[in-house]
Amino acid sequence: MTLSAEPLRGHDSIAAAVTETVGAAKVVDMHTHLFAPAFGPLNLWGIDELLNYHYLIAELFRVAPIRYGDWWEMPREEQADMIWSELFVKRPPISEATQGVVRVMTAFGLDATAPDLREARAFFAAQDAAAHAERVLDMAGVDWLVMTNDPFDGEEAALWRAGVTGTSRYRAALRLDRMLNAWPEACELLQAGGYAVTEDVTGDTFHEGRRFLDDWIERMKPLYMAVSLPSDFVFPDDSARTRLLRGVVLPTCLEHRLPLGLMIGVRRQVNPNMRLAGDAVGRADITSVEHIAFEYPQVRYLITMLSRENQHELCVSARKFRNLLPFGCWWFLNNPSIVREITQERLEMLGATFIAQHSDARVLDQLLYKWPVSRTIIARALTETYVALADAGRPVTGADIQSDVDRLFRQNFCAWVGA
Ligand code: FIX
Numbered sequence: 001m002t003l004s005a006e007p008l009r010g011h012d013s014i015a016a017a018v019t020e021t022v023g024a025a026k027v028v029d030m031h032t033h034l035f036a037p038a039f040g041p042l043n044l045w046g047i048d049e050l051l052n053y054h055y056l057i058a059e060l061f062r063v064a065p066i067r068y069g070d071w072w073e074m075p076r077e078e079q080a081d082m083i084w085s086e087l088f089v090k091r092p093p094i095s096e097a098t099q100g101v102v103r104v105m106t107a108f109g110l111d112a113t114a115p116d117l118r119e120a121r122a123f124f125a126a127q128d129a130a131a132h133a134e135r136v137l138d139m140a141g142v143d144w145l146v147m148t149n150d151p152f153d154g155e156e157a158a159l160w161r162a163g164v165t166g167t168s169r170y171r172a173a174l175r176l177d178r179m180l181n182a183w184p185e186a187c188e189l190l191q192a193g194g195y196a197v198t199e200d201v202t203g204d205t206f207h208e209g210r211r212f213l214d215d216w217i218e219r220m221k222p223l224y225m226a227v228s229l230p231s232d233f234v235f236p237d238d239s240a241r242t243r244l245l246r247g248v249v250l251p252t253c254l255e256h257r258l259p260l261g262l263m264i265g266v267r268r269q270v271n272p273n274m275r276l277a278g279d280a281v282g283r284a285d286i287t288s289v290e291h292i293a294f295e296y297p298q299v300r301y302l303i304t305m306l307s308r309e310n311q312h313e314l315c316v317s318a319r320k321f322r323n324l325l326p327f328g329c330w331w332f333l334n335n336p337s338i339v340r341e342i343t344q345e346r347l348e349m350l351g352a353t354f355i356a357q358h359s360d361a362r363v364l365d366q367l368l369y370k371w372p373v374s375r376t377i378i379a380r381a382l383t384e385t386y387v388a389l390a391d392a393g394r395p396v397t398g399a400d401i402q403s404d405v406d407r408l409f410r411q412n413f414c415a416w417v418g419a
């Protein structure tokens, strides 16, 4: 099909044009937990990693009466075997996360009804990490992606210090969770690194905190800085977080012209026995988003909220503050039924001025399910939008669709971060 200025007539031709355009889009995946192959052990891929995804670990605990402590002591391959047996063999894999593994296996021609993982393990063992990464990005139609880079993670920081860097397909985002959510811990790490900061956030802390960020910005060359925030996030208040935001993080954003990613609404470790799988969601107070957007109008925020209940008010806030760019359907929201609803709502309230989706992939091969599913659902929401527009009397062309798809899947983000 050629994209032209010819009006598309009727639901079916609009649906076909949208499906083709969204399917062919070379997306920029603006938030993942993936690492370039040069990061070695941090670059997760293959069947054992796919099965040990924390979304699936949570589902395993619902069906298998295994004790948490026993689970964490099992070798990684045995864990993957148990997840395969419990969630894929003993019962049909109907949840979104289990269907995802099926999609990945299908993409590689692997048998998703196999009783064990022999074939899948042999397939992945035969791949070269770097070549596999290129292939998966190409298959998923991901032009390039953004990692999550944590200077407070000892293993990751050591790699950066040793000279490992991002690449043109794996760009960096400087993650500030420990600084803004666990300052006493971060403070000790900074002090050990020679930065004269204090736990009570006074004196040299502001200058030295900024020097720390400057150093990591120089090293990582991030496209943005980011933090995940709890559902009880308040701004402003008299906490260390507000003082650090005002005195360290936001001035650094302004000086380096870096956007700040705010990911709001997580309740970390409601069940610590489940480790990474033990986080939950809570409704957050949108007024704090409005306060920070208002107080720093020159800072560009990338913003996502985890609670379904926050989505509508986030759209309203984005209509009031042009420095808010809503992005993606995060984590527990990344299910077809909810992606559909959120995308429709955003299209109605914001036009194409948001970022349609990010993958949040932790395992490279997950790109092969998260993106196809998102593309399909977002294409449905877009189709309805264009059909309604055509019904209203404004003919829709292939070129119209192409320009909106570009905005939603890459341009809005690239313009925001200056990439
Ligand atoms: O904070 C985050 O960036 C979250 O996306 C993750 O920490 C979370 O564990 C996840 O993998 C969600 O998809």
Ligand code: ZN
Residues within 6 Å of the ligand: 031, 032, 033, 360
């Ligand atoms: Zn994430």
